Amino acid sequence: MVKLVRMTQPEFDEFLQRDIREYAQENIRSGYWDETGALEKSRREHKNLLPDGLATRNHQIYTIRNEQDSPIGVIWIKVDLSSQKRPSGFIFDLEIDEQYRRQGYATQAMLELEKIAAGLGLKYLGLHVFAHNKTALTLYEKLGYSVAGLNMLKEIP
Numbered sequence: 001m002v003k004l005v006r007m008t009q010p011e012f013d014e015f016l017q018r019d020i021r022e023y024a025q026e027n028i029r030s031g032y033w034d035e036t037g038a039l040e041k042s043r044r045e046h047k048n049l050l051p052d053g054l055a056t057r058n059h060q061i062y063t064i065r066n067e068q069d070s071p072i073g074v075i076w077i078k079v080d081l082s083s084q085k086r087p088s089g090f091i092f093d094l095e096i097d098e099q100y101r102r103q104g105y106a107t108q109a110m111l112e113l114e115k116i117a118a119g120l121g122l123k124y125l126g127l128h129v130f131a132h133n134k135t136a137l138t139l140y141e142k143l144g145y146s147v148a149g150l151n152m153l154k155e156i157p
Contacts, residue, residue, distance in 0.1 A: 002108040004062035004075060004116065011063050012054040015074055019093060020046050030130050031153050049078075049092070060116075064096065064109045072100040075109050079120055088124040089117050094136075110143055 007015065024042035027033040033041060050056045058080065064073035073096040077089045091113070096106050117125055127145065129136045 001067065002105055002112060003065050004109065004112050005065055007054060007061045007063050009054055012061065016046065026130050029132060031155060064105065066105065072097050072105055073109065075113055077113060086124060087122050088126060089122045091125060091127040106139055
């Protein structure tokens with residue numbers, strides 16, 4: 001069984017650099033961004049989301065640890081309690097290190113996050129998934145997530 005542990009500053013520093021690169025690549029692969037400038041755009045978006053880094057209000061970033069207490073991934077959520085009728089969280093990132101994938105850790109991490117969310121009084125969890133990421137789509141559907149909106153893109157020759 002996994003546990004979610006609040007990320008340390010050194011873990012955050014490493015995570016942020018990796019996440020900036022990966023988010024840029026995902027947007028390029030999806031056709032949203034051009035390769036030129038994608039890395040800088042990703043840096044700006046991360047800075048806007050996390051202006052105070054790990055201490056940014058309403059953002060919780062966890063290191064996912066396995067049974068041996070080894071770090072195996074990351075999960076990042078923003079908590080929004082501004083609506084009493086719809087207190088919710090938004091999952092910005094879930095990543096399992098490659099050597100630990102396909103072993104059930106992502107499912108376990110999501111279920112642990114649901115426990116944390118319930119403890120915070122959240123009624124909903126949302127997330128975004130790039131359409132080309134079939135593994136993630138399958139995971140989220142299996143966990144009961146459904147499509148709330150859909151962006152579509154067509155390249156014009």
